[in-house]
Amino acid sequence: MNDIFGTEVSLETTAARDSWNKMQMAFLAHSAATPNHLADVLEREPGFAAAHAVKGLFYMMLGKRELIEVAIEANKTAQSCPKSPLKRERSFVRALNLWLAGHMIQARDEVETILIATPTDSLAMKISHAMSFIMGDRQMMRRSLESVLPSYDPTHKASGYIKGCYAFALEETGDYTRAEEIGREGVLQAPDDAWGLHAVAHVYDMTAQTTKGLDWLTGREKSWAHCNNFRYHVWWHKALMLLESGHIDQVMDLYDTEIRADKTDDYRDISNATALLSRLELYGHNVGNRWEELAAFSENRTEDGCLIFADLHYMLALMGGNRKDAIRKIMARMQRDAARNGSDSDRVMASPGLSAMSGLEAFSEADFTGAFANLSAARSQMQLAGGSHAQRDIFERITIDAGIRSGAFAQAEAILKDRQTNRGGAEDNFASVRFQMISDARGDAQKQPAE
Numbered sequence: 001m002n003d004i005f006g007t008e009v010s011l012e013t014t015a016a017r018d019s020w021n022k023m024q025m026a027f028l029a030h031s032a033a034t035p036n037h038l039a040d041v042l043e044r045e046p047g048f049a050a051a052h053a054v055k056g057l058f059y060m061m062l063g064k065r066e067l068i069e070v071a072i073e074a075n076k077t078a079q080s081c082p083k084s085p086l087k088r089e090r091s092f093v094r095a096l097n098l099w100l101a102g103h104m105i106q107a108r109d110e111v112e113t114i115l116i117a118t119p120t121d122s123l124a125m126k127i128s129h130a131m132s133f134i135m136g137d138r139q140m141m142r143r144s145l146e147s148v149l150p151s152y153d154p155t156h157k158a159s160g161y162i163k164g165c166y167a168f169a170l171e172e173t174g175d176y177t178r179a180e181e182i183g184r185e186g187v188l189q190a191p192d193d194a195w196g197l198h199a200v201a202h203v204y205d206m207t208a209q210t211t212k213g214l215d216w217l218t219g220r221e222k223s224w225a226h227c228n229n230f231r232y233h234v235w236w237h238k239a240l241m242l243l244e245s246g247h248i249d250q251v252m253d254l255y256d257t258e259i260r261a262d263k264t265d266d267y268r269d270i271s272n273a274t275a276l277l278s279r280l281e282l283y284g285h286n287v288g289n290r291w292e293e294l295a296a297f298s299e300n301r302t303e304d305g306c307l308i309f310a311d312l313h314y315m316l317a318l319m320g321g322n323r324k325d326a327i328r329k330i331m332a333r334m335q336r337d338a339a340r341n342g343s344d345s346d347r348v349m350a351s352p353g354l355s356a357m358s359g360l361e362a363f364s365e366a367d368f369t370g371a372f373a374n375l376s377a378a379r380s381q382m383q384l385a386g387g388s389h390a391q392r393d394i395f396e397r398i399t400i401d402a403g404i405r406s407g408a409f410a411q412a413e414a415i416l417k418d419r420q421t422n423r424g425g426a427e428d429n430f431a432s433v434r435f436q437m438i439s440d441a442r443g444d445a446q447k448q449p450a451e
């Protein structure tokens with residue numbers, strides 16, 4: 001039988017197939033219901049290896065040490081199921097196996113092989129997209145989508161969702177005009193596609209169009225109300241725009257009522273929160289005791305070592321909460337990971353991880369010269385830390401501020417200009433304030449009487 005995308009599937013009952021279809025559509029929409037539909041498939045047909053593999057891949061995406069155990073169990077069960085007659089289903093199992101063995105790039109490439117044979121498989125499309133996103137592989141995100149898009153016709157059930165993914169890939173590779181156009185088109189087709197909706201918000205963030213961004217998100221809250229914790233991330237985007245336009249009370253309110261309404265230790269939630277508090281502090285705002293709960297969660301994550309992106313944000317929380325012992329622990333663990341060099345993740349821990357984390361540690365100790373040296377050394381590799389430009393911008397901002405505070409005005413200014421180029425020439429509030437600070441500092445220096 002075939003699934004909702006017309007792809008052959010080795011399920012035996014229409015009830016299980018219907019749940020599989022619901023799971024796929026829910027996954028595309030970042031819906032909180034995704035695991036329930038997947039559980040339903042597994043309950044109805046526990047011998048369906050691909051569903052166990054997909055479950056394992058989903059758990060791996062959560063980037064938490066204890067959840068790797070769940071993925072290992074899912075892998076064991078998938079391996080013990082009757083071998084699927086379908087190559088694409090066996091590829092999902094192989095991909096999980098590769099990721100668990102530390103080969104995330106190969107795992108993503110295995111999912112890509114599915115798309116070569118079956119370009120309209122939207123589950124493989126979205127999994128590949130998610131994995132490339134986690135690894136910061138924006139070029140692959142774009143290439144993958146461009147290779148399958150010609151096979152999608154407007155009647156394909158994921159036609160709107162793939163446009164959302166493509167809009168995001170276009171935005172991350174700097175084609176802001178097309179990203180906005182295709183993202184808006186996708187949302188019209190799939191109004192519950194929070195990913196596509198948020199891709200358009202990314203465009204407005206990168207191009208400093210905060211009013212347009214706020215207009216875009218306001219009134220569309222229903223588009224992300226159904227989401228898993230991704231909904232906190234969409235609220236985070238709104239908060240970034242409010243921050244850039246100076247509405248600090250509204251930022252604090254959104255932080256308390258939406259972004260951190262649910263005090264989880266999911267690394268993506270921690271990343272939203274820590275990046276926002278750090279941005280507020282760099283603007284000189286007092287964030288009260290908001291660091292405390294984030295630091296408490298992050299203290300328990302020093303040995304995780306799942307993703308450098310998560311570690312960098314745990315570090316922000318530990319800095320904000322002044323947890324020196326935990327900072328020492330996470331630094332020591334990163335050194336060990338980097339020295340081991342056994343997995344794709346270890347290699348990213350080594351570079352840019354070690355320099356970036358050392359730079360943050362120095363920044364927390366007000367050693368701005370050391371911070372700037374390390375953070376600027378990491379800068380060219382920071383894409384490999386994964387996530388989006390908007391997410392990694394906090395490290396860019398700290399780098400620039402370390403440069404300014406240490407008196408490295410020319411270098412800080414060069415980074416500000418490069419940051420602006422990456423944004424299509426747009427100058428946001430952060431950049432305007434920093435350019436002014438550099439100009440003022442230079443003016444003051446010139447006014448100093450000669451000794």
Ligand SMILES: [Fe+2]
Binds near residue numbers: 198233237
């Ligand atoms: Fe985002």
